Amino acid sequence: MIVVEFRLGTPALRETLSRTSEVRVEWERSDTADGERVHLLFWAEADGTDEFGAFEAALEDDPSVTAPTALVEVGGRRLYRAELRGEALERAVYPVLVEIGAVVRAVTVTASGWECHIAFPDRAAVDRFFDHCDEHGVETTVHRLYQERGEGSESSFGLTESQREILAAAVELGYLDVPRRVDLKELGEHLGISDTAASQRFRRGVRALVERTLLAMAGDGRERDDDPPD
Structure with missing residues (x-):
């Protein structure tokens, strides 16, 4: 496997986190439906009810997602589900990651972008993914690339x-x-x-x-x- 650590410039959740930068967000899972829709599961960690309230208000106004729902709270962290829409859906990369057999190891989400840690089956898959990002106007910044042994x-x-x-x-x-x-x-x-x-x-x-x-x-x-x- 070839592991790449990089920042993905997706608009998903960008507006929410620009308004609530103190909340820490970690991607849990993405799912595709009907070959078109993409659902997100993600954790948000905040220091109190007020921060969660502001975060959820920002989610409701965020043009990148629809139908955000808090599913469960565990130890100061809440698990949310939402569906991508608009530009965030048009630039979603999860379907191509599934198609090429990549494994998402970890993703943290900030207003500056999604910090990704992803394992690809080979160099051809790496090239295909980043070519896809270039073709769809998704900015990427590679921090590290290495062969997993x-x-x-x-x-x-x-x-x-x-x-x-x-x-x-x-x-x-x-x-x-x-x-x-x-x-x-x-x-x-x-x-x-x-x-x-x-x-x-x-x-x-x-x-x-x-x-x-x-x-x-x-x-x-x-x-x-x-x-x-x-």
Whole structure:
């Protein structure tokens, strides 16, 4: 697999997040219907009811989506469903990702664009995807491209290097101390990533560590092919 980390300049949710930049949004899943419609499932994380209220009001006014619905709330995060419309639908790239067999590992959404971490089956698929983006006027900025080398690319305990790095930094900088000596923003700044990316990478590193140590020792080691590597 060839893994590409890049920013996608889609208008989807752009207006909402330009009005509520303090809310952190993470893509969960996309689905196509009738060969034309594209539905989104995404998580929003906010610090309180007021922020969620402002976020939902912005969603209702956002020209890129229709019928936004809050489905469930878990620990300060709400799962939403919405359907793309207008320019966001015209420039949707999920159908072509499905067509070429790409695997979406992680996506965080900001007003500046969608930060994507996607695995492609080969270089031809990578070229086809970015050609599609160029042809449909979808701006892309590639941050990193590399060949995934399976188990050999992982460090001990099944952690990737980036997962090992953030867990080690969390200990060294005092993120795990009580009280904490640094917050997620400072942890992310130390690693040169956003606080949202730091949160995702930390959670996935902890999960990988638990699954491949404690759960494996209990005979319940579970690995998910769709888990993003960092």
